[in-house]
Amino acid sequence: METNSPTSHSYFSEEDSVEAVVSRMGDKSDARLKTVMASAIRHLHAFIKEVEPTNAEWMTALEFLTRTGQMCNEWRQEWILLSDVLGVSMLVDAINNRKPSGATETTVLGPFHVSGAPRYANGANICLEDKGEPLVVSGRVMDTDGKPVAGALLDVWQANEDGFYDVQQKGIQPDYNLRGIFATDINGRFWFRSIKPRFYPIPNDGPVGQLLEKLGRHPNRPAHIHFIVGAEGYQPVTTHIFAPDCPYLGSDAVFGVKESLIADFRLVDNPTGARELGFSNPFVAVSWDFVLARK
Amino acid sequence: METNSPTSHSYFSEEDSVEAVVSRMGDKSDARLKTVMASAIRHLHAFIKEVEPTNAEWMTALEFLTRTGQMCNEWRQEWILLSDVLGVSMLVDAINNRKPSGATETTVLGPFHVSGAPRYANGANICLEDKGEPLVVSGRVMDTDGKPVAGALLDVWQANEDGFYDVQQKGIQPDYNLRGIFATDINGRFWFRSIKPRFYPIPNDGPVGQLLEKLGRHPNRPAHIHFIVGAEGYQPVTTHIFAPDCPYLGSDAVFGVKESLIADFRLVDNPTGARELGFSNPFVAVSWDFVLARK
Numbered sequence: 355m356e357t358n359s360p361t362s363h364s365y366f367s368e369e370d371s372v373e374a375v376v377s378r379m380g381d382k383s384d385a386r387l388k389t390v391m392a393s394a395i396r397h398l399h400a401f402i403k404e405v406e407p408t409n410a411e412w413m414t415a416l417e418f419l420t421r422t423g424q425m426c427n428e429w430r431q432e433w434i435l436l437s438d439v440l441g442v443s444m445l446v447d448a449i450n451n452r453k454p455s456g457a458t459e460t461t462v463l464g465p466f467h468v469s470g471a472p473r474y475a476n477g478a479n480i481c482l483e484d485k486g487e488p489l490v491v492s493g494r495v496m497d498t499d500g501k502p503v504a505g506a507l508l509d510v511w512q513a514n515e516d517g518f519y520d521v522q523q524k525g526i527q528p529d530y531n532l533r534g535i536f537a538t539d540i541n542g543r544f545w546f547r548s549i550k551p552r553f554y555p556i557p558n559d560g561p562v563g564q565l566l567e568k569l570g571r572h573p574n575r576p577a578h579i580h581f582i583v584g585a586e587g588y589q590p591v592t593t594h595i596f597a598p599d600c601p602y603l604g605s606d607a608v609f610g611v612k613e614s615l616i617a618d619f620r621l622v623d624n625p626t627g628a629r630e631l632g633f634s635n636p637f638v639a640v641s642w643d644f645v646l647a648r649k
Numbered sequence: 650m651e652t653n654s655p656t657s658h659s660y661f662s663e664e665d666s667v668e669a670v671v672s673r674m675g676d677k678s679d680a681r682l683k684t685v686m687a688s689a690i691r692h693l694h695a696f697i698k699e700v701e702p703t704n705a706e707w708m709t710a711l712e713f714l715t716r717t718g719q720m721c722n723e724w725r726q727e728w729i730l731l732s733d734v735l736g737v738s739m740l741v742d743a744i745n746n747r748k749p750s751g752a753t754e755t756t757v758l759g760p761f762h763v764s765g766a767p768r769y770a771n772g773a774n775i776c777l778e779d780k781g782e783p784l785v786v787s788g789r790v791m792d793t794d795g796k797p798v799a800g801a802l803l804d805v806w807q808a809n810e811d812g813f814y815d816v817q818q819k820g821i822q823p824d825y826n827l828r829g830i831f832a833t834d835i836n837g838r839f840w841f842r843s844i845k846p847r848f849y850p851i852p853n854d855g856p857v858g859q860l861l862e863k864l865g866r867h868p869n870r871p872a873h874i875h876f877i878v879g880a881e882g883y884q885p886v887t888t889h890i891f892a893p894d895c896p897y898l899g900s901d902a903v904f905g906v907k908e909s910l911i912a913d914f915r916l917v918d919n920p921t922g923a924r925e926l927g928f929s930n931p932f933v934a935v936s937w938d939f940v941l942a943r944k
Contacts, residue, residue, distance in 0.1 A: 366736060366904035368743040374904055375736035380865015387863055390700050395735055397696040402740050404692075405685050412741045416728040423718015433711040440690055441661060441670035445697050446707045448663040568682055570675015609661035609669055 438608035471533035479547035486515035486549025488633035502542025506585035517554025588646035733903035766828035774842035781810035781844025797837025801880035812849030883941035
C-alpha cells in the first residue's frame with residue numbers, strides 16, 4: 355500500500371474516471387483479481403455514463419442491491435436468482451462448457467441442489483409423498499463414441515406437484531423427497547420412478563421477484579428434472595431434461611432451456627406395465643440418454 | 650405478462666445472450682427502468698464475456714455481493730461504500746453537477762450525514778468533547794456574481810480526533826458531536842469553532858475493506874470537513890473542504906478530492922486571538938468562501 359503524493363496525481367474527473375480508479379490498484383495484488391476488477395470498473399463506469407442516473411436513481415439501485423443480499427439465508431440465495439434472471443448464470447455456464455461435439459449440453463445448476471441425497475437401486479421411486487402423475491424415467495449413459503458407460507452416477511432432483519423443492523418446504527415435504535442418486539448397470543442403463551414435473555415460479559417474494567414484476571416478466575420455470583451425471587474419467591454434466599408441452603418452455607425465467615434438452619414425455623396406456631410399476635394406468639414415461647466427454 | 654410459445658422463440662445462446670434477456674421485458678413496463686436495465690444487462694454480459702469467469706469465480710463474486718448487503722444495518726451502508734471505492738459515487742456526482750462556471754464544486758455526500766443537527770449561532774464550537782487541535786472556520790457564501798447571500802444555511806459535519814463520526818461511536822462520543830447548522834449574516838458571513846480534521850479509514854472490517862486490501866489499496870480518506878450549503882433560490886451544494894497537508898490527499902479511498910476544494914489551514918500564533926476564542930495558542934484557522942448558482 356502506498357500513499358501517492360498530491361503532486362504525483364491528477365484528481366478524479368468524469369472523463370478519466372476509469373483510469374483514476376484502476377490506477378489505484380497496487381503492484382502486489384493478485385493479477386487475476388486486478389484483471390477482473392479493471393474490467394468490472396470499466397464496464398460499470400460505461401454503464402453509468404450511458405444511463406446518467408440521478409442521485410435518487412442510484413440510491414434506489416443501491417437499496418435494491420442491499421435488499422438482495424439481505425434476502426439470502428441458509429435456504430435462499432437471492433443473488434444466484436438475480437444472476438439467473440439476468441441470463442448471467444447461463445452465460446457463465448455457456449462459457450465454461452464449450453464441450454466437444456456430442457456431449458450432452460449443460461444448463462444451470464439452480465439453487466436447490468443438495469449434497470448427500472439417498473443412493474438408490476435402479477427402479478426406486480424418488481417421490482416420497484402421494485402426489486403427482488406417475489412417471490418412469492429410463493435411459494443410458496454413453497461416451498461420445500456411443501459406447502455405454504457402466505457405473506456412471508446420476509444425481510437427480512426435481513420440484514414436487516405443488517412446485518416446491520423439499521428444502522423449500524422443510525417439515526411439509528418428507529426430507530429428500532424427489533431426490534436420489536442412481537448408478538448405471540454394465541450396459542450403461544439406469545431407470546427410476548418419479549412424478550411428471552410441472553412448471554413453477556422461482557421464489558418471487560423478494561427483490562428479484564419485484565424486479566421481474568416491474569419488468570413485465572413472469573417468474574416461471576418450465577417443467578424439468580435436474581441431473582448431474584458423472585463417471586470416472588469423464589467430464590461431469592450438470593443439466594436438465596424439459597417436458598415438451600409446458601407453456602413456459604419458450605420463456606424460462608432463468609433462460610435454462612436448450613433445444614437439445616427437450617425430452618419426449620409420453621403418456622402410456624398399458625395396464626400391465628402400470629401394474630408392474632405400481633402405477634395407476636395411464637402413466638407417463640420418458641427415455642433419455644446422456645453422453646459424456648472424456649476428461 | 651406473456652408466455653411466449655416455444656416456436657416463436659430462439660433459446661439462450663452465448664452469442665445472443667443480451668438479446669435473449671432484453672427481449673423478455675414486457676411492453677407495459679416503465680420506459681426508464683427498461684432503458685436502465687437493458688444497458689445494465691448489455692454491460693454486465695460484456696464484462697462476463699471479457700473476463701470469462703470460471704463457475705467458482707462467479708460463485709465467489711456472488712458471495713461477495715451477498716456479504717456486502719448483509720453487512721448493512723441502520724448505521725452502516727456497505728453498498729454506498731462499495732460504490733464510493735469504485736469511483737461510482739463520484740461519477741454520479743459529477744454527472745449530476747455539471748454546474749455553471751463559478752459555483753463551488755461538489756463531492757460525495759458519504760454515509761455519515763444525519764438530518765436534524767443542532768442549529769447554532771455563528772461562533773459556536775461544534776466540538777463537544779475535549780480532544781483535537783482547535784480550529785476556527787470563517788468565510789462567506791456568495792452568488793456567482795460575487796454578491797453575498799444572506800441567510801444561507803451551512804450544514805457541517807466531520808469526524809473526531811480519533812477518526813470516527815459520532816454515529817459510529819454511539820455512547821462514546823456525545824450525540825451530535827462535530828455537527829451543526831449555521832446561517833450567514835447580512836453580509837453573507839459565517840464562522841464557527843471546531844477541531845482540525847484528520848485523515849481516517851472508511852469502515853474496513855467488512856467486504857469492501859477486504860476488497861481494498863486484496864487490491865493493495867489503503868482505506869483512508871484525507872482530512873476534510875463536510876458541508877451542505879443552500880439558500881432560497883439557489884442550487885444547494887454538497888461538498889467538503891480538504892486540509893492541504895494530508896498524506897492521503899492524492900489517494901482518497903473514495904476519490905472525493907478536487908483541486909478547487911483544498912483549503913488553506915493556517916497555524917496561527919496569536920495569544921490574544923486564542924484567548925478571545927477560548928483556545929490554547931497556537932491554533933488553526935481556515936477561511937473559505939462558498940459560491941452558489943441560482944436555480
